[in-house]
Structure formats: structure tokens, C-alpha cells
Amino acid sequence: MPEDMTARASDGFDQIAREAVYRAMFTRRDVRSHFTPEAIDDEVLARLLLAAHHAPSVGFMQPWNFIVIRDANRREKVRDLFLTAREQELPEIEEERQALYRKLKLEGICESALNICVTCDRERSKGSPLGRSHNPEMDLYSTVCAVQNFWLAARAEGVGVGWVSIIEARALKNLLSIPGHVTPVAYLCVGRVSQFAPKPDLETQGWGRRLPLPELIMSETFHGQGETPLKSAVAQLNRLAAAPAGPDDQRVAPAVPQREPPKEASALSFNSLNLEDASASR
Numbered sequence: 265m266p267e268d269m270t271a272r273a274s275d276g277f278d279q280i281a282r283e284a285v286y287r288a289m290f291t292r293r294d295v296r297s298h299f300t301p302e303a304i305d306d307e308v309l310a311r312l313l314l315a316a317h318h319a320p321s322v323g324f325m326q327p328w329n330f331i332v333i334r335d336a337n338r339r340e341k342v343r344d345l346f347l348t349a350r351e352q353e354l355p356e357i358e359e360e361r362q363a364l365y366r367k368l369k370l371e372g373i374c375e376s377a378l379n380i381c382v383t384c385d386r387e388r389s390k391g392s393p394l395g396r397s398h399n400p401e402m403d404l405y406s407t408v409c410a411v412q413n414f415w416l417a418a419r420a421e422g423v424g425v426g427w428v429s430i431i432e433a434r435a436l437k438n439l440l441s442i443p444g445h446v447t448p449v450a451y452l453c454v455g456r457v458s459q460f461a462p463k464p465d466l467e468t469q470g471w472g473r474r475l476p477l478p479e480l481i482m483s484e485t486f487h488g489q490g491e492t493p494l495k496s497a498v499a500q501l502n503r504l505a506a507a508p509a510g511p512d513d514q515r516v517a518p519a520v521p522q523r524e525p526p527k528e529a530s531a532l533s534f535n536s537l538n539l540e541d542a543s544a545s546r
């Protein structure tokens with residue numbers, strides 16, 4: 265390869281940036297129990313929402329809206345909806361797991377600084393359903409991409425996010441005056457946290473464990489065997505991840521970065537992301 269072709273901008277991020285991206289992914293947690301009462305600055309929340317708004321979407325439809333819910337009374341009503349839905353879900357859980365299910369902390373609606381309901385406007389691209397005539401549900405998947413962007417950006421900012429899905433959608437729509445053609449996709453509890461747990465809460469509490477990735481990889485067709493070298497590479501990564509942690513290990517992550525970059529530097533790097541439509545309104 266000619267030398268000038270080896271370091272193109274399209275080759276990927278430098279190592280520090282790459283590690284930061286993976287660090288956000290591997291240390292992101294669904295947070296329910298470790299919220300602190302600290303408020304979240306609007307500047308921080310704005311960055312998280314901007315990250316969400318830069319998610320991919322079918323036909324560039326951007327079907328999302330973000331309802332910011334701060335009012336304590338309204339949140340208590342949402343929590344009531346959760347409690348009702350949890351009781352309704354209980355009989356569907358295997359009998360021997362019901363006691364554990366009852367003990368699980370599955371929301372932080374009132375303890376977090378604020379809640380955000382991420383919705384999908386199913387009619388936003390009415391008349392031009394690019395990419396949705398055969399798969400109309402793609403708008404919902406796009407909205408989930410926005411949620412994931414929000415979640416990862418929040419992790420990088422030291423903000424915890426917990427997704428609450430044990431809520432009856434129609435009741436939530438009534439409570440938040442969401443129109444008929446708009447679907448609530450995610451109800452998120454958002455706030456500063458005392459820690460990000462090293463493992464999923466549901467793993468720590470014995471509800472489930474991460475499935476072995478090699479068993480989920482198939483070759484060419486759904487049941488296709490093969491891809492042995494790839495599976496070995498994955499297994500090798502897993503072994504490394506399971507190795508005892510050294511002093512610089514970042515898998516058990518503090519909520520607040522150990523070394524804060526200077527304010528100017530963090531603003532500079534955010535500005536350099538070419539967010540030309542950052543202030544555009546719909």
C-alpha cells in the first residue's frame with residue numbers, strides 16, 4: 265500500500281478516542297438504585313439530547329420527540345403505573361422466580377433527577393415512507409437508536425439512565441397527553457449516580473447472565489455452523505476481559521471521571537464534531 269494511503273481520516277479514531285468509545289459501551293449500565301439527588305445542568309442534558317438527535321433513522325425520518333418530565337406529582341403517577349404493571353406481569357413469571365422478581369429494583373422514576381419519555385411519531389414521514397413500505401416498524405427501531413445514543417453519551421458524562429418498560433403504554437399516553445399516532449418507545453430515568461455497577465443488576469441478583477457470544481454467531485444462514493476463527497477471536501477477547509483487573513482497569517467505573525479535562529478543552533472537542541445543525545429547530 266502506498267505510504268500516503270496508510271493514515272487516512274477514514275481509517276478510524278486514534279487509540280485514545282477509540283478506547284473512549286468502547287469504554288462508554290462496556291461500562292454503560294441500566295441504573296435504578298444509585299441515583300443521587302444532584303440536578304443535571306441543562307448544558308449537559310442538551311448534549312445528551314443532541315447525541316440522541318444524531319442517531320440514524322429510516323429515510324432520515326427523525327421520528328423522535330423527547331418529553332422532559334421533572335414534576336414530582338406527575339412522576340409519582342408514572343410510578344403508580346409501573347406498580348400496577350408490575351403486579352400484572354407477575355403471574356407471567358415462572359412461579360419459582362416470582363419471589364426474586366418481587367425483590368428486583370426495576371425503576372428509579374422518583375429518585376432520579378428527571379425522566380424523559382422518548383416517543384416515535386409514526387406519521388412524521390407520511391406520504392414518503394422511504395424504507396418503511398415493507399417494514400413499517402423501522403421508525404420504532406430508529407427511535408431505539410436515539411435512545412442508545414442518549415444512553416452512551418450519558419455514560420460518558422457520568423449520568424445514569426434506567427429504561428422502564430413495565431408500564432402500560434395506553435395509560436402512559438393518557439398521562440402525558442401523547443397523541444394517538446405517537447408511540448412512547450422508552451421511559452427513561454435520568455440522573456447523577458454514586459456509581460456505575462460493574463455488572464448488570466439482573467446478573468448480580470441472579471436473574472440472568474450474559475450469553476456466550478460465540479454461540480450467537482452463525483454462518484451464512486440462521487443455523488449455519490462455521491466462522492471458527494472468528495469465534496475463537498471472540499472467545500480470546502472474553503478471556504482477556506475476564507482476567508483479574510490491574511490498577512488501571514476501567515471496567516469498574518467511577519461515576520465521576522478521575523481526571524476532569526479542563527472546561528475549555530472539553531468544549532473545544534465537542535465543537536470540533538461539525539454539528540452544523542446543532543441549533544436547527546424543526
Ligand SMILES: Cc1cc2nc3c(=O)[nH]c(=O)nc-3n(C[C@H](O)[C@H](O)[C@H](O)COP(=O)(O)O)c2cc1C
Pocket residue numbers: 292293294295296369370371427428429430463464465466467
Ligand atoms: C427495551 C428495554 C427495556 C428495559 N426495561 C427495563 C425495565 O422495565 N426495568 C428495568 O429495571 N430495566 C429495564 N431494562 C434494562 C435491562 O434490564 C438491562 O439493560 C439489562 O439487564 C442489562 O443490564 P445493563 O443495561 O446494565 O447492561 C430495559 C432495557 C431495554 C433495552
